[in-house]
Amino acid sequence: MNWRVLGHITLVVVLSLLQISLISSLPIPFNSINIILVTLLFLLLFDDLAMLLSWLVISGFVLSIFSYLPFGLAIIALWITILFCYFLFYQVLTNRSLYSLLILVVIANFLNQLTLHILLWLNKVFTGQSYYLVMNFSWFKNIFISTALDVLAMICIFYLMHFLNPRLKPFLLLKK
Amino acid sequence: MIKHSTKPIVVSGGVLLLLIFLHQIGALNSIETVLARVLKPVLSLSYGAGTNIRNLWSAQTDRRDWQAEAGNLGEKVNSLTVENANLKQLEEENLVLRKQLAFVNSKKKKFVVANILASGDANLVNQQVVLDKGRRAGLFPGLAVLSDSGQVVGKILTVDEETARICLINQSDCQFAASMQGGNKTSGVVKGDLGLTIKMELIPQTEDIKIGEIVVTSGLEKNILRGQVLGQVAEVNKENNALWQVAKIESLIDLSSLSIVSIILP
Numbered sequence: 001m002n003w004r005v006l007g008h009i010t011l012v013v014v015l016s017l018l019q020i021s022l023i024s025s026l027p028i029p030f031n032s033i034n035i036i037l038v039t040l041l042f043l044l045l046f047d048d049l050a051m052l053l054s055w056l057v058i059s060g061f062v063l064s065i066f067s068y069l070p071f072g073l074a075i076i077a078l079w080i081t082i083l084f085c086y087f088l089f090y091q092v093l094t095n096r097s098l099y100s101l102l103i104l105v106v107i108a109n110f111l112n113q114l115t116l117h118i119l120l121w122l123n124k125v126f127t128g129q130s131y132y133l134v135m136n137f138s139w140f141k142n143i144f145i146s147t148a149l150d151v152l153a154m155i156c157i158f159y160l161m162h163f164l165n166p167r168l169k170p171f172l173l174l175k176k
Numbered sequence: 177m178i179k180h181s182t183k184p185i186v187v188s189g190g191v192l193l194l195l196i197f198l199h200q201i202g203a204l205n206s207i208e209t210v211l212a213r214v215l216k217p218v219l220s221l222s223y224g225a226g227t228n229i230r231n232l233w234s235a236q237t238d239r240r241d242w243q244a245e246a247g248n249l250g251e252k253v254n255s256l257t258v259e260n261a262n263l264k265q266l267e268e269e270n271l272v273l274r275k276q277l278a279f280v281n282s283k284k285k286k287f288v289v290a291n292i293l294a295s296g297d298a299n300l301v302n303q304q305v306v307l308d309k310g311r312r313a314g315l316f317p318g319l320a321v322l323s324d325s326g327q328v329v330g331k332i333l334t335v336d337e338e339t340a341r342i343c344l345i346n347q348s349d350c351q352f353a354a355s356m357q358g359g360n361k362t363s364g365v366v367k368g369d370l371g372l373t374i375k376m377e378l379i380p381q382t383e384d385i386k387i388g389e390i391v392v393t394s395g396l397e398k399n400i401l402r403g404q405v406l407g408q409v410a411e412v413n414k415e416n417n418a419l420w421q422v423a424k425i426e427s428l429i430d431l432s433s434l435s436i437v438s439i440i441l442p
Contacts, residue, residue, distance in 0.1 A: 053185070068294070
């Protein structure tokens with residue numbers, strides 16, 4: 001195993017641990033940031049589906065070990081969301097700009113939450129337990145806040161990577 | 177249209193399904209246990225760091241309310257001091273009686289102290305909390321979880337070898353048989369309401385519930401000791417044409433600020 005792969009695995013695991021523990025303990029509304037989703041969406045820029053899905057599987061596995069959700073549901077929701085966003089990014093938007101990524105963040109947040117709720121409901125139905133699929137104003141408000149924070153996180157990551165790594169510049173369309 | 181290989185999608189889908197299948201049959205238990213044991217200290221540290229940030233944030237935003245609350249608490253401390261003195265007297269008498277009847281000392285119970293590793297998504301109604309102790313520490317489903325001040329904050333739902341998942345008392349799937357402090361029979365059922373409030377249901381119309389009364393566990397449930405504090409009555413809804421009364425219960429602590437909990441083992 002080469003150092004690059006090891007570095008990737010370490011980074012994925014660290015991000016997953018931060019999501020599970022640090023971010024979940026932050027004050028409301030900052031505890032609704034989904035750093036894993038934002039990072040995976042950022043990786044769409046690199047057009048390496050194998051790497052993207054590897055990151056997804058590893059982070060999903062770590063999240064599932066410590067998550068209160070039934071094993072696998074979070075990974076499946078993330079997998080569906082990221083694949084949909086991959087299709088949108090390369091077949092519909094086809095523009096590797098910050099604005100495309102921000103549109104994807106909005107869509108991905110809503111899709112991820114909706115998919116997770118549906119999977120949880122299906123899981124509870126098949127296991128005989130009750131589950132409240134509550135999609136009221138509060139639910140939409142929480143998604144809006146989560147999306148706004150993820151958009152901010154994406155902007156920060158985008159400009160940080162642009163600043164740190166000049167080789168990325170051709171990939172990132174910026175106004176001069 | 178840009179064409180992309182579907183092989184990574186198929187492979188990743190296959191790996192996901194394999195992981196879920198292996199988890200269900202228990203083949204991944206040893207890997208999950210080792211990973212949990214290795215990563216727990218890191219999780220505990222980062223959750224603690226996040227809690228400190230949250231406390232700092234709360235300190236800044238709640239400063240205005242603290243002065244008023246400090247005044248109220250001062251009066252409460254005075255009355256509780258007197259009550260405490262009376263209770264200590266009763267406790268001493270109780271110990272003497274128990275010795276005389278050859279009872280086992282009820283205060284010497286085995287405790288397990290656990291750190292919170294992760295808590296749930298604010299957007300999910302039935303959110304749970306993950307603790308860093310599990311089956312290996314002697315935990316099992318159905319045990320009550322207490323805060324550092326001794327109030328019941330939740331119940332263990334599921335346990336793994338190294339971790340446990342608990343529901344908080346304000347969650348809908350968390351219920352306790354309860355009674356009023358000083359009462360000797362079950363008065364109702366305390367359960368959470370969509371993660372927002374706690375209510376006590378199935379209270380007989382003949383029960384006289386007063387605002388401010390302390391609600392405790394009734395001892396009806398196996399593995400949960402009698403007399404553990406659940407909260408304080410904040411509101412009573414008593415309608416003459418209803419079969420039962422419903423009371424709104426207020427927790428005496430902030431459930432979102434928990435970082436260390438304890439579990440009494442029977």
